Amino acid sequence: MKIIESPELDAFRDECRAWLADNVPREKRPPEGPAMRDFDLAWQKRQYEGGWAGVSWPKDYGGRGLSVLEQLVWHEEYARAGAPPSGSMFVALSHAGPTLIVSGSKAQKARHLPTILRGEENWCQGFSEPGAGSDLAALKTRAVIDGDHLVVNGTKIWTSYGHLATWQELLVRTDPDLPRHKGISWVICDMRTPGIDIRPIKAMSGLTHFCQVFYDDVRIPLANVVGEVNGGWRVAMTTLGFERGTGTIAHQIELSNTVDRLIAAARDLPAADGRGRVIDDGAVVADLATLRAEVLALRSLTAASVSRGMREEVPGAEGNIVALWFGELSRRVHAAALDLLGPRGLERGGDHDWPLHYLEAYKWAIGGGTSEIRRNAIGERVLGLPKGPSAR
Amino acid sequence: MIVDLHPTEDQRMIEESVRAFLADRLPVERLREPAHQGGAAEAAAWAELTALGLFGLGLDEARGGLGLGLAEEALVARALGLHLVSPSVVAQMIAPHLAPDDALRAALVAGETRAAFANRIGEAGGHLIDGAGASHAVLLAGGVALIGIDALGSPEPVDAIDETVRIARMLAAFPAAPRDAASDRALLLLAAYLTGIAQATRDMAVAYAITREQFGQPIGAFQAIKHMAADMATRAAAAEAQCFHAAVTFGRGLDDGIEAAAAALLAETAALANAGANIQIHGGMGFTAECDAHLYLKRAHLLASLAGGRRLHQRRLLGTAS
Numbered sequence: 001m002k003i004i005e006s007p008e009l010d011a012f013r014d015e016c017r018a019w020l021a022d023n024v025p026r027e028k029r030p031p032e033g034p035a036m037r038d039f040d041l042a043w044q045k046r047q048y049e050g051g052w053a054g055v056s057w058p059k060d061y062g063g064r065g066l067s068v069l070e071q072l073v074w075h076e077e078y079a080r081a082g083a084p085p086s087g088s089m090f091v092a093l094s095h096a097g098p099t100l101i102v103s104g105s106k107a108q109k110a111r112h113l114p115t116i117l118r119g120e121e122n123w124c125q126g127f128s129e130p131g132a133g134s135d136l137a138a139l140k141t142r143a144v145i146d147g148d149h150l151v152v153n154g155t156k157i158w159t160s161y162g163h164l165a166t167w168q169e170l171l172v173r174t175d176p177d178l179p180r181h182k183g184i185s186w187v188i189c190d191m192r193t194p195g196i197d198i199r200p201i202k203a204m205s206g207l208t209h210f211c212q213v214f215y216d217d218v219r220i221p222l223a224n225v226v227g228e229v230n231g232g233w234r235v236a237m238t239t240l241g242f243e244r245g246t247g248t249i250a251h252q253i254e255l256s257n258t259v260d261r262l263i264a265a266a267r268d269l270p271a272a273d274g275r276g277r278v279i280d281d282g283a284v285v286a287d288l289a290t291l292r293a294e295v296l297a298l299r300s301l302t303a304a305s306v307s308r309g310m311r312e313e314v315p316g317a318e319g320n321i322v323a324l325w326f327g328e329l330s331r332r333v334h335a336a337a338l339d340l341l342g343p344r345g346l347e348r349g350g351d352h353d354w355p356l357h358y359l360e361a362y363k364w365a366i367g368g369g370t371s372e373i374r375r376n377a378i379g380e381r382v383l384g385l386p387k388g389p390s391a392r
Numbered sequence: 393m394i395v396d397l398h399p400t401e402d403q404r405m406i407e408e409s410v411r412a413f414l415a416d417r418l419p420v421e422r423l424r425e426p427a428h429q430g431g432a433a434e435a436a437a438w439a440e441l442t443a444l445g446l447f448g449l450g451l452d453e454a455r456g457g458l459g460l461g462l463a464e465e466a467l468v469a470r471a472l473g474l475h476l477v478s479p480s481v482v483a484q485m486i487a488p489h490l491a492p493d494d495a496l497r498a499a500l501v502a503g504e505t506r507a508a509f510a511n512r513i514g515e516a517g518g519h520l521i522d523g524a525g526a527s528h529a530v531l532l533a534g535g536v537a538l539i540g541i542d543a544l545g546s547p548e549p550v551d552a553i554d555e556t557v558r559i560a561r562m563l564a565a566f567p568a569a570p571r572d573a574a575s576d577r578a579l580l581l582l583a584a585y586l587t588g589i590a591q592a593t594r595d596m597a598v599a600y601a602i603t604r605e606q607f608g609q610p611i612g613a614f615q616a617i618k619h620m621a622a623d624m625a626t627r628a629a630a631a632e633a634q635c636f637h638a639a640v641t642f643g644r645g646l647d648d649g650i651e652a653a654a655a656a657l658l659a660e661t662a663a664l665a666n667a668g669a670n671i672q673i674h675g676g677m678g679f680t681a682e683c684d685a686h687l688y689l690k691r692a693h694l695l696a697s698l699a700g701g702r703r704l705h706q707r708r709l710l711g712t713a714s
Contacts, residue, residue: 001403001463001640004394069394263710279710282703289706293634293654300397300633307398321629324622372615378625379618383598386613 004069013073019050020081029084032207037122037164040087044119053117054093056246061101061109062117068246068310075249085250088161092116092123094247096169099186103227103235108188112167124165126156126189126213127236133158134373136171137180137233141215143172143187145222145229150174150187152195152218158367162211163200165191170220175230186232188224195219205359246309248326251364252302255330256295261352262337263288272342287336294329301325317381320374327365327374334358395640397633399467406460407467410444414475420592420684423476423556430558431478431508431522442503447484456501457488462577466584466639470632473588473663476691478557479698480508480522482585483530486578490530490538500528510544511698512566520547520560521694532698535569536578554690571708573643576652580642582699583635583652586659586692590628593663593670593688597621600674617673624666631655631662650709657705663692 023046030036047053055074057063066074086093097116100109115121132139141154152172162168168189175183191198195218200208227235266279266288278284301322308318337354338345345354365371379385399407417437422428434441441447450465451457465485472481484500487507491497499505508526512518512533520529520541529544531537547560569575598621601612611617635658638651667689671678678685696702707713 001399001467001636002396003640003644004396006394009394072394279712285710285712286703286706289709290657292650292709293657293705294630296637296651296654297630297634297658300637301630303395303637304397304629304633307396310396311398318629321626324626325630372619375619375622376615378622379612383594383621383625385598385601385618385621386610388613388615388618 006069009069009073012070013077016074016077017081019052020077020083023047023050024081024083029087032209034164037088037161039084040089041119041122043084044086044089044093044117046119048118053119054097057097057101057113057117061113068306071246072249072306075246076253079250079253088122088164089116089119091125091160091165091169092121092167095125096123096167099169099235100226102238103186105226107223108226112188121166122161122164123167123169124159124162124191124211126159126162126168126170128158129155130157130212134370137184139171139173139184141170141172142176143174143185143220145174146219148222149219150185150222150225152187152189152215152220155212155214157201157212158210159213160210162191162213163198163208167191168213171232171236174232178230181233183230184232184236185229186226186235187220188226189218189220193218193220203360204362205356207356207360246306248322249302251326251330252295252298255298255326255333258333258337258357259288259291259295262333262340263292266340269341278340284340287340291329291333291336294325295333298322298326298329317377320369320377321382323369324371324374324378327371330361330364334361393641393644393646395637397636397640403464403467406449406464407471410446410468410471411474413440413444414471414477418475418477420476420687423687424684429556431480431524434478434481434522435525438503441481446481447503448488448501449485451488451497451501455488456494456498462580462639462642463636466580466636469581469584470588470591470635473585473691473695474592476556476589476592476687478522479585479695480506480526482581483507483509483521483526486530486536486581487528487538489577490536490574492538496528507538508541509698510539510562512568515565517545517562517564518566519550519552520544520562521698522557523547523560524558530578531566531569532575532578532700533566533569534575534700535571536575537569552694554694556687556690557694571649573648576648577642579652579656579699580635580639582695583631583655583659584639586656586663586695586699587628587632587635589688589692589695590624590631590659590662590666593666593685594621594624594628596685596688597624597666597670597673611673620669620673624669627658627662627665631658634658653705653708656699657702657709660692660696660699660702660705664689664696667692 054063059065143150170189174185195216197214448457453459488500506526507528508523510529544562545564552559635655
């Protein structure tokens with residue numbers, strides 16, 4: 001445990017800060033739809049031209065190849081500069097790209113990695129199904145080999161930006177007779193292929209970011225299988241994620257800013273009974289102070305996670321602890337906002353749409369592993385408790 | 393500021409040597425025996441505790457210490473919490489930092505002069521904790537001060553929630569002291585001790601959940617228990633991360649008061665919640681005095697009180713504390 005002092009990292013921080021100050025888009029990011037996608041691609045293109053595309057990707061594949069500590073600095077400066085989220089580029093940069101780097105063929109890498117980095121094409125993820133959510137290995141979308149193609153039938157759900165993406169990383173069942181983890185293949189699917197029907201799903205926040213995708217005799221070249229046919233589970237699970245705990249820094253800083261904003265509001269706003277300010281209520285102090293302590297702990301947990309990431313080849317199950325803490329805290333912070341702000345906090349729009357942020361915050365304890373699945377993983381894989389039926 | 397929270401090789405060795413010594417000489421089971429309570433077992437091991445270098449760990453070498461930092465002291469304090477070591481050992485770690493002169497400091501580092509915690513209770517005196525053999529008190533009164541124990545008047549023994557420490561009620565009144573860097577250092581060590589309790593109760597609950605069987609399987613296979621254990625692990629991890637982050641960055645430009653208050657608040661919450669959950673997971677046995685689970689709960693309440701309590705930490709976190 002120590003403070004890392006490094007003139008090289010300080011100089012690197014200056015470099016990040018200077019570039020971001022000159023290049024972060026000034027215009028507001030559109031909240032959804034093709035305009036948002038075009039914005040995300042344009043921002044990716046600008047990062048590419050500045051030499052900042054794929055910061056965590058190895059240099060051999062066109063990335064910047066930053067060390068874990070350099071990534072940490074980059075993400076901190078990125079958040080402080082108010083740079084936009086990767087949004088509809090997220091799957092390409094943080095999942096599909098890294099998977100191709102680890103498991104893709106030479107031709108697949110050559111075809112796809114440059115277009116991702118240059119912001120020319122984005123990706124979505126086709127993993128979950130209506131009957132295969134937390135239990136992903138129950139997936140049923142069927143792919144049958146027909147000559148040099150796979151013919152896909154079935155449906156995928158919770159496909160973020162499915163209606164805005166060019167490509168999809170798609171998990172399909174290529175052999176229903178094999179044990180359930182063994183008959184799955186990881187396929188590159190062109191979202192423009194005939195037979196694909198995309199139905200956007202509106203979330204409770206009002207935003208339309210994800211979709212259900214239907215496949216009706218969709219023909220995908222066998223050459224698009226990544227790794228072996230029936231070897232897709234391993235491909236999906238061995239995506240190392242080059243980020244090593246640094247990927248959530250922007251969310252952590254944003255949540256900390258939200259708590260600061262709430263504390264400032266409680267100091268400013270008159271109490272409901274007209275006497276004094278909201279913050280004069282001891283119960284309000286208790287709530288806000290606890291949230292401030294918890295966001296500080298989130299920062300500290302992130303530092304602990306990055307410290308592990310500097311030393312581990314494969315991220316361990318401890319990552320679930322930070323994710324669980326963040327997911328639950330995020331929801332509580334935004335619930336506290338509605339509680340403290342009173343009726344005015346229920347108004348939509350405005351310069352900070354609190355209900356939007358509150359409703360969206362529910363996703364952090366559901367998407368990418370529910371809090372309950374994370375508790376199972378912590379119990380079984382961190383603490384060594386006996387495995388239940390959900391264990392993989 | 394980039395903080396590496398992975399222990400260095402030296403830090404790992406210090407922590408392991410202290411933990412190994414405590415597991416051997418001061419296991420928690422000792423507290424079942426009244427003769428070993430109230431700091432008696434620690435007094436019997438005093439020479440070895442001194443030889444481990446505990447009492448000058450974070451003190452500059454020029455001032456007779458080992459020249460290590462608050463992070464190393466916090467690692468030791470966590471180990472002390474893990475084994476419910478008498479709070480007086482923590483007081484003895486803090487005292488040399490507060491000594492007004494070289495002679496007293498040297499005597500405290502050498503363990504020849506002994507200190508114990510005294511906790512101010514409003515305007516009406518306070519508690520002396522495990523004060524047998526001590527000539528000095530580390531007085532927690534908002535701020536922290538080292539005073540001669542004679543100034544406390546004549547302490548009267550009282551029974552309190554944690555019967556494994558000896559508490560005396562003092563009638564002399566003490567002024568509140570201002571909070572400063574020294575009191576935040578002390579606060580972080582108390583917080584680290586509390587994270588030790590959070591860790592020990594997590595591990596005790598997990599060990600029991602793996603061996604105890606009901607309905608034909610270990611109770612830890614049930615999600616109701618598994619999820620409680622996962623929450624215990626998460627609370628402990630958050631409190632530890634905050635505690636050590638605050639210790640490593642202490643005096644380096646972050647707001648030490650807020651960082652320490654956050655550590656203390658989360659450590660109190662984790663220790664009390666985990667001690668409670670450990671009792672719950674042990675069921676009927678957990679409710680008995682024959683199971684050690686109650687010892688952690690009672691000590692957690694005592695340490696939370698020494699640290700000032702959650703209301704104080706909360707007011708400090710928002711800058712509304714006086």
